[in-house]
Amino acid sequence: MTGFAPLTPPPRLLMGPGPINCYPRVLSAMSTQLVGQYDPVMTGYMNETMALYRTLFNTKNQQTMLIDGTSRAGIEAVLVSAIEPGDKVLVPIFGRFGHLLAEIAERADAEVHTIEVPWGEVFKPEQIEAAIKKVQPKLLAIVQGDTSTTMFQPLEDIGAICEANDVLFYCDATASVGGNPLEVDKWKLDAVSVGLQKCLGGPSGSAPITMSQKFVDVVRTRHHVEAGIRDAHHESARGPKIRSNYFDLGMIMDYWGDERLNHHTEAATMLYCARECAILHLEEGQQNVIARHKVAGDAMLAGVQALGLTPFGDLANKMSNVVGVVIPDGVHGEQVREDLLLRFNIEIGTSFGPLKGKIWRIGTMGYNARQDAVLHTLQSLETVLRKQGMSLPAGAGVDAALAVYSGAMNV
Amino acid sequence: MTGFAPLTPPPRLLMGPGPINCYPRVLSAMSTQLVGQYDPVMTGYMNETMALYRTLFNTKNQQTMLIDGTSRAGIEAVLVSAIEPGDKVLVPIFGRFGHLLAEIAERADAEVHTIEVPWGEVFKPEQIEAAIKKVQPKLLAIVQGDTSTTMFQPLEDIGAICEANDVLFYCDATASVGGNPLEVDKWKLDAVSVGLQKCLGGPSGSAPITMSQKFVDVVRTRHHVEAGIRDAHHESARGPKIRSNYFDLGMIMDYWGDERLNHHTEAATMLYCARECAILHLEEGQQNVIARHKVAGDAMLAGVQALGLTPFGDLANKMSNVVGVVIPDGVHGEQVREDLLLRFNIEIGTSFGPLKGKIWRIGTMGYNARQDAVLHTLQSLETVLRKQGMSLPAGAGVDAALAVYSGAMNV
Structure with missing residues (x-):
């Protein structure tokens, strides 16, 4: 089979809402040869990537890692791992990606409640607080920056409201991360997911996430080890199974953690990429x-x-x-x-x-x-x-x- | 933040069950700069990739594309898009990855039936036929090559059995594709998913799949368009929603198809990679x-x-x-x-x-x-x-x- 030319795309200057051009060093990183998934060099890179994203997210969360997929893979991993059917989820919607959070939560059979402002506006903390008191959700899911409207939702005051009402606080910061402030610990966020293809200067295809201990504890109520790799010392299951294997954050934590329990095969090139994006970001400051x-x-x-x-x-x-x-x-x-x-x-x-x-x-x-x-x-x-x-x-x-x-x- | 060295992994020769070393041209392809996701150059690359994998899979299936994730993302996309809760799925297990298929189907709330042979053996067509007749499943899910045991399951005779019993025939050929025969149309396969990190000589992180019209028709009974991008001419929903947004093959087909309806942002670097893997494979023959x-x-x-x-x-x-x-x-x-x-x-x-x-x-x-x-x-x-x-x-x-x-x- 012939007729397929080498890749020589025109030199576009990508000034849309993302994806954008990659940093040259990120492109170089992605042409690095592989090592095996349990090679100490690879697990070292994985640990470095966790540390880099902790700094980038301004968090001490141990559970900070990559989901192998685009930014919406990170969203779905967080939501499907936290939500059990019937759980109440509140989604304040101020653009297309708020609708996406609601849609993903609905597919997980959450009882989804939404509040909306017109496209071009954002929410005041009081609006979110009133809805939380009315709905009493298990989880609040909100976008930080919604490229569909270009709006940026201030989050500083929402964490305290969630904490006071015992609500898990999740934010999709894909479009804003890197180019705008994001203080995971200070703002009391329980889970955050992002992508590389906006201000972090990489391609789509890897979704960094971070989870607070409170969020991890919720995920850990639904523990599961796959039959094909289960040893005698493993408890096989506890609690209702998370509905997705690929997005089971409990299993993904076990893969990134000390046990290195086999799950997916880490997408090494995208890990190289995510690592380099974070290094560039932190080197520049x-x-x-x-x-x-x-x-x-x-x-x-x-x-x-x-x-x-x-x-x-x-x-x-x-x-x-x-x-x-x-x-x-x-x-x-x-x-x-x-x-x-x-x-x-x-x-x-x-x-x-x-x-x-x-x-x-x-x-x-x-x-x-x-x-x-x-x-x-x-x-x-x-x-x-x-x-x-x-x-x-x-x-x-x-x-x-x-x-x-x-x-x-x-x- | 300093102290993170450039990527200089040792030159490992990866002679395990995968991932293995990438072809040098695949590494080069991954350092290619991006274009936008709806750029005619990009949609051209997407169409080329579909054509290349049709040839590689030996199929005429229009619906041949990439899932943005590792090979198990491809498995989950196929299973969760085909299975409605309560559907019967038959999984012949001859190693770890058979267990994985069963596990993913279980999480989709299928009624999963399994048959097993000892690790190191494979199934005879009669064994599978007998189980099909007994269980009468909607879908048969089987691995072609299971690296956990090194075994290769012959598939030539199973398609006719599935067709005669009106069973969808799905195969995970991740570990075998490229290095062993795979005749999708001739063997009457309805769905196949693979990965790049074995005989195709790429990294993990993209999962090529192909679907027969019969399989597509099943997926299309559960049509859905996201609220944030729905136009007046779109029917919003038909049939029970597929439980995953990320793995909704209906939406993924609409993204890869003529309508180019926004779903995820295609992982461009991994698409460049998958395209190059296929070109290398087909150039060599x-x-x-x-x-x-x-x-x-x-x-x-x-x-x-x-x-x-x-x-x-x-x-x-x-x-x-x-x-x-x-x-x-x-x-x-x-x-x-x-x-x-x-x-x-x-x-x-x-x-x-x-x-x-x-x-x-x-x-x-x-x-x-x-x-x-x-x-x-x-x-x-x-x-x-x-x-x-x-x-x-x-x-x-x-x-x-x-x-x-x-x-x-x-x-």
Whole structure:
């Protein structure tokens, strides 16, 4: 069988809501040859990866590891391992990914309760507290940053509310992690799952998670060891089985823990990748990376505003790393995206659900939270919009972005 | 945070039951920069990957794609998408991975029926037919090659039995694919899942699957579109929801199909990898790769026998790509493995369950199904066993392997 060319994708600049371009060092890490899954070198890398993500998550949680799958694999592992059929789960929804949390919890046969705000807004702690008191859920599941709306949900005050009401506090921080603050212990989070393909500058395919002892204790009420590897000293089962083998966090903890009890075969390349993403993040310094995302996001926002475009949603609660831009009347949104992609090799994002066809989403994430990436994108957007017949203040977008960078030259 | 060295793993020669060393071109492919998930270049790569695995699986099945996870993610996707609670599933078990199929089906609340043969044997078609007639299952789930025992289950005659009894025929061919024959259409298989980390010469982390139209029709009775991305033209749901969102093959088909309906974000690096694994396999030629595994496996078998060691199990039904070797009396099995690893950088495998501590498992898979790899392993094993006090015919293992290669010089 012939006719399949080598991989030579065009050099896209990925300025959408993710995935984005990988850091070059992450790409190099992924071409590293394998070692066996129980090789002391490999288990050493696994332990290092746990330590790196503890630091990245700002947690002391022992149970910090990778789920082998995309970010929604991490979500499903957390939810299906915590939820028994009939358990009450509260999901505050402020965008597409809130719906996803509710959907995954429903499939686990939770009794799912949702509260919603319009797309473009977030919740006040009082709204969540009132719903918790009314529903009395076992678990609160919420997204930190929802790329579908670009909104960022403050979490600082929710942990105390959950603790006071004996509710497990879970957050999907896939879209926000790395580019925005995330203080797992300080904010009293019981479980967090993320992905690599946003501000951490890797590809999709590995989902770092962390679990508090309180969360682990819940998972451990449903202990199970597979028949094919069970020894005499293993208790075979305790409590109702978690419905998924692949996402059974008890078994995954036993695989990452001292016993190294066989479960899946760790996706070594994606572990190499996740490890390198975290090293890059911590070498640069968490606060520095967050600041770099802030200035890139501010510059992109200032740029699109200076071009006369309208950003979407409540800007006081926007993620640093993505901005929604209202598609102006008379402009063909998809034609603009296609011109950017095919003429300039720049990708910006479309939208889902109620925002479909109404906004573009422009990201400044990970490796691409860079001045040159912001400037090229604004210049190219201006050119493409002018081609669509719009009258725009020439160079205003780039000038506004440069001004933001001039006021923050150290970033 | 400092102190994390760059990835410089030792150059292990992985001669266990998998994972094994990646083909160099596969490693290179994984360092390729990303494009966006709906970029025509990316959807082109996705379509190419589907076509490549159709050829590799010897099928015309349209629904041939990747599950983003390790090989057991592919197993779980197939089982949880086909099984409704209470459905009868028959699992013939001849090793650890048969137990795994039963375990995953149980967690999906199937009524699981098992038949077993001792580890080291496989089933005769009559045994499976008798069980099918007795149980009348909806689905038969069986492993083709079980690395826990090294056994290879012939499948040629089982498809007709399943068809005659209106049973869906699913096979996990993770350990055997690429190194042994697999004729999906000819053998009337309805679903097959595999992994990359054995004879296909990639890392763990992507699970190619294929589904017949009959299987697809079963999955499609449980259609669902996520709330956050549902448009007016979408029917929201039909039939009982599949219990997993991540493994909902209906949604995964919609993502890989013409509608490109958003589900997970495809793990692009692992897709690059899976694509390259298939290209390498098909460029070399399926029959040539199978023959290369056959001679490497024969040479390794002849080598260990010439050293006076006893192979495990029914040799008439051994997979080409792995041999079990009974650990001789008086030899410390784990010490041998450690010496091989730390002195010779060669990894061979330990065992599970009833075979734990009783056999080593030595693989000759993918990139490592090579004459030099076989010879180095036999030489090193001889040296290490002699160090343990065994008396061995000097050089006999290597000589026997060389003789096998001399008789098959074109491979």
